[in-house]
Amino acid sequence: MSSRQNIQVTPSNHTSTGKISYKDGNPLIQFIIGEQERMLIGSSVRLVGNFKVFKSTDTLAGSTLRMSEQLGIWSVIDSLTIKSQATQQVIEEIRHYPRMMSSYLPVTSSEQDNAGHIAESALTSVNYVNQQHSVVSNPSSNGAKGGNSFCIALPCGLFNGQNPIPLMANGAGGVGGLLVEIQLSPDSNVLFEAGGSSSSVEIKDAFYQLSNVSISAEVETPDPSIQIPAASTFEYNSISSYFTTFNSTNAIVNFNLGLSRVLGVFGNIITASKINNRGENGLTNNYPVNASVSPSSEQKAARIQQLFFTRGGERFPLEYNIDTLQKSNVAVDADNNFPDAQITLNYLNAITQFSKLRRTSISPLNTQYTGGEPSVVNVKVDGGSVAGVGVAYDVISGQGVDFSSVNWGMNMECDLTTDNVQAFYLFVHSKQTLAFSADGVSVVR
């Protein structure tokens, strides 16, 4: 009979002080889940530790420092890489991890989740002031004990899969152990000043620190009577990330995905100048916005007029343009602040099959078109801004659509009439196969 055990793995590349921060020049955390005759239960993998915020002056009480209430501790993970420990081959890599999470999390968790169990494990909150007050300014975060403890899952294709991951040696039917690498985000993209100042005393020397970091997980010892084949395959849903920018009324995005079983794509947008800006929330989502035109400081929303997706230059999977409400000739519709329901529905459906979506934070209040200035975009209710575009390719068979030899494309017509570069993060949800044998591991994309 098989049985399970708990393991706790500390970082392999850090000193015993257990303090890790981007500021101190060690932004990479490595965990080795060694080669062993056991299987890793991917869904049980958790990153555990304590989170602290420091600034130049002693106290954080009443501070205007903030971090993303939507992402909480996930905002410190810039990229997640999982390799075979034996061969160092990359099994899965998700860059722009917090950007991916800023789409995934609000779509798949409700307001009550974010105020409750996710707040407990990941330091999120349903409201920005509540998060600032209870996490960033937590009086004990820099104290003798405790503070902001966290214990988060690392959502990715490999760990989200249903099958246990064989940790055995390459020739014994396993991947040869796992090497999990977490690249930390820069302080300037995690912490920001609520008032929009990038040079105030509050923010200029502020940084975060992790301590007592480890990975906990469950492993399963297989039934000894079961023969494990020396070579095998392992199928999982992976996330691939892409990045580009646009700065016109007609945003045309093209990528050669090189993936053969694409289930869906989703992307989110932020004004490029907000990234790594201590006066801005570099992890917020918003629809495109214009630059402010003097003397006004308002960064007007650039409403989407039309949207369609292509495969090899043809409209696919929707064989028509999504002409939004704002494309109307009627002035009152053109100024409507709510994105077309088709955009929102397709975005949700790309992340989780819409008909199975039971809990979500999406509401008219956090998806609406707003200006891009910090006093507006950073104070949205119901867990923060949830904006994005996307489309699902296969919610029926689960086998996906072949983009290995044809280009993926998106055409978006919007009101971006000023010079204001928009960063577009694209995430592709695809089925991949991990093959392992005595020769090592390989990923069939």
Added chain:
Amino acid sequence: MSDNLIIIKISLSFFKIIFFIIIYFNIIKYMSYSTSSDQSQMMASDSKAAQAPGATVPDLVRIGQIPTNTAIDIETDVLDPVVHSDTFCRFQFQNKGILHSNSKIVLRLNTNSGTDKVGFLPVGVGIHSLIERCSLRVGTKTISEIDDFNHYIGYKSMFLSNEQQKQRELFISGRRLAHKPYYNEGGTDWSGSDNTLQTEAKFLGLDNGAAVDCERDEATATVDVRNFCEVNDKFGPEFAVSIQDLFPFLYQNQLPLFMMKEPVTIELFFSKAVGERCCMNTVNAGSNDTAFTIDQSATELVADYQYFPQEMMEQYAQQNADLSFTFMDYRLAKRSIAVSASGSEASTGQLIMNVGGAGRLVTKVISAVSDDSDKTNSMLQNYHARGMKRIYSGTESARRNGELTTNIKYNDHFLYPVDVTNSAQQFHNLVQAEGMVPFIAREEYNFEGQGITPGTYEGHPQNNQHQGLVNNFFYQAYKLNRNERINSRGLELYNTYDMFANRTDSPNTMTQRSYLELIRVAQLRDGIMDVFFA
């Protein structure tokens, strides 16, 4: 001659092969029945077999979809208790049909005259606060029993979603632990920009469906109990308890009463009328001698019996003359922990508590500590799980959130390779053990941050650990995942409590409760129920 011998040999070999194939399949069939640890799966496989031609009887007692278009008749009986006092009551079912697991027991409290006698049901457990122990008996055998049930249900109630608590449980059982952000808006202080007024919510607080009277800084936000949860001179709250909450195995199985020859009874042992049933507002909380008695004229069991077509039930009874199923039962172990007077509290040091389970299959251990001095003068009553003391004032180096260091040892090995001190990881272990997430706020679990409103509920500040919500849901749960039977030494719980806060200036006690989830087997043979440990 030699050709004939070869033919005979081949024939013998052929018959040997056939013989071994038949033996093999019989062994496989036998093993699939006799070695399955999950008898309910066994029953499921029976039902599949029953779908074969000539055997069309689905599994009627297993909760789930029945693969047939069968009309079900439901008959509801309202049963009065056969014995009833203010401390005990007993119901006896009629042995007919199949008992629906969501049958309800209705309980009501008497009115109390005098404004200083006003009380309300605890926020976390509602009417369940009345039940100290419940047991289900068949004949003279106890099938399921939970001691300190009101504490156990405090743990289970955490896993009800906020939506369910607010929209259903508030009206069914009086449980009402739902939250919402308290936005900075209100009629008494309408100032500032619209933007600020509509988006800032510094705190979370209770959401019982009523408007929150609050101002800009939320400090004075007040919520009062809904009238139907209150005991006063005109009204005593009446709510219902589901029998599947009382006996959790009924979530998976239903009792085929029509096949049982012995009397089936439910016994409820009530908590003390003084100091254990209700909470009181801060004005009256000093009147701890107020008795909240049960209105015995209202107590009844609303039993739903299901009937399938008669021939189907008869066939089912014939095919399952020897029926068995496994189920989870809970055993309580408790001890007290001394706490020094307020201001001189100290760590308990490592406490090793043997919680039993020797020789048993134990799948889970649930553990909680309650403060014996926090009863009527709080909004959760004594049905809470207290966490460690925190210090949020003074110098930065003096501030701290207390830690619990915990592990559990059985069969000479610890469950966790390193003792767990990180409270978020303890929360994760709780989730893993239960397979569900609790819907409680962060400060309510591990007392970290200041996210719960200082606003009051019946005068009790919600962010006060003795009176309110915070630091009162620090439940621990351990999933014993090694698939091992516990040896004769039993389970040893290793806990180091890094300082509990004492409300009083004199030494106090806490009570630690540990519930063991054990696997038991019930067997119904020729109408006689038997039960034993797996």
